[in-house]
């Protein structure tokens with residue numbers, strides 16, 4: 316897979332370890348930085364990764380900031396991007412099976428190195444289940460196409 320990886324200053328150490336892991340796993344990695352030591356604004360990095368995912372230049376993205384929250388909020392502004400923070404085996408696996416997550420967001424402040432390696436590997440190897448989940452993800456895509464207009468449906 317072609318995977319873009321980015322972080323702000325709070326995720327820089329974790330990013331370089333993830334880049335190494337992905338290369339060891341034989342993935343095609345684009346490291347978008349941030350490459351400088353100084354503090355950077357996470358939305359700028361989220362955009363660099365999310366835009367590539369949105370355009371189909373890469374298959375997936377991984378973003379790391381202090382909490383994973385800001386990155387996911389920013390990345391989700393790009394069409395076709397489904398980004399969320401994952402912090403344990405369950406969220407990493409179900410984010411793929413049910414949500415077809417294409418941008419994994421991680422906390423550089425909270426997660427340990429061994430856990431992160433495991434989460435990334437789970438997230439890479441877990442397929443989307445499709446079926447009823449495809450219908451639900453399809454509804455999210457429709458909301459995006461309506462450009463924020465209210466969704467009119469009756470919840471069963």
Ligand code: RB5
Nearest residue numbers: 325380381382384385386
């Ligand atoms: C930067 O201080 C911090 O706000 C950022 O890394 C992230 O946690 C935002 O959600």
